[in-house]
Amino acid sequence: MKVLLINGSPNANGCTFTGLSIIKEQLEKNSVDSEIFQVGKKPVSGCTACRVCKQPDKAGRCVIDNDSVNIVAEALKKADGIILGSAVHFASASGAATSFFDRLFYCTERETKRLKFGACIVSCRRGGNSSAFDQLNKYFTISQMPVVSSCYWNGIHGYTPEDVYADEEGVRIMRTLANNMAYLIKCKHRSNVALPEEEPLAMTNFIR
Ligand SMILES: Cc1cc2nc3c(=O)[nH]c(=O)nc-3n(C[C@H](O)[C@H](O)[C@H](O)COP(=O)(O)O)c2cc1C
Numbered sequence: 001m002k003v004l005l006i007n008g009s010p011n012a013n014g015c016t017f018t019g020l021s022i023i024k025e026q027l028e029k030n031s032v033d034s035e036i037f038q039v040g041k042k043p044v045s046g047c048t049a050c051r052v053c054k055q056p057d058k059a060g061r062c063v064i065d066n067d068s069v070n071i072v073a074e075a076l077k078k079a080d081g082i083i084l085g086s087a088v089h090f091a092s093a094s095g096a097a098t099s100f101f102d103r104l105f106y107c108t109e110r111e112t113k114r115l116k117f118g119a120c121i122v123s124c125r126r127g128g129n130s131s132a133f134d135q136l137n138k139y140f141t142i143s144q145m146p147v148v149s150s151c152y153w154n155g156i157h158g159y160t161p162e163d164v165y166a167d168e169e170g171v172r173i174m175r176t177l178a179n180n181m182a183y184l185i186k187c188k189h190r191s192n193v194a195l196p197e198e199e200p201l202a203m204t205n206f207i208r
Helices: 015-029 069-076 095-107 129-141 161-166 168-190
Strands: 002-007 033-038 081-089 117-124 155-157
Touching: 002 015, 002 069, 002 095, 015 033, 015 081, 015 117, 015 155, 015 161, 015 168, 033 069, 069 095, 081 095, 081 129, 081 168, 095 129, 117 129, 117 168, 129 155, 155 161, 155 168, 161 168
Parallel strands: 002 033, 002 081, 081 117, 117 155
Antiparallel strands: none
């Protein structure tokens, strides 16, 4: 059982990382493995809409191969869940996180994501967590991924990692999220219920 944790903040050891680290520790207490991936400080290209990833021989990979999108895409094939993390930049996920997640969710095949568990966490100093949280949850709800919730919307507050630990309620939200994610993954592992059959793809582009 494994959950991927993605730090979409340019700060490798900042507040978002601290939130993800609290989750990691709690997943470990629940005997669920996890790994933190860094989006990093280097510029991350947005999706260029080339659609090469939709060609059968290229499926599941992004042609832009100078960052860790393809590494996470490959790891997601074997994972049971994913938690996207981002610092809040102007009441949204950071630009780099948005570029990274757009490409990750566009290039990966449906079966890589379908009925695997997803959640996001957001970190702000003061405001904008809710809109960034809503933005990130859209990646799951277009991908047939059940969204795992916690005891509040998954936000932490801070300017420094120390602030995050002082946000007692935020820390509890992170731990509860990890507990709920672990519980649901275990339920799925122990059940013998087959995944529902997929209907053939129908794309209606509203061209009249
Ligand atoms: C470009 C930029 C925009 C930001 N916008 C907001 C914002 O809209 N609301 C807020 O409360 N904090 C904002 N912040 C502060 C960070 O979101 C906040 O300190 C966050 O916890 C930092 O997380 P990190 O250490 O993982 O990068 C902004 C920071 C930067 C660099």
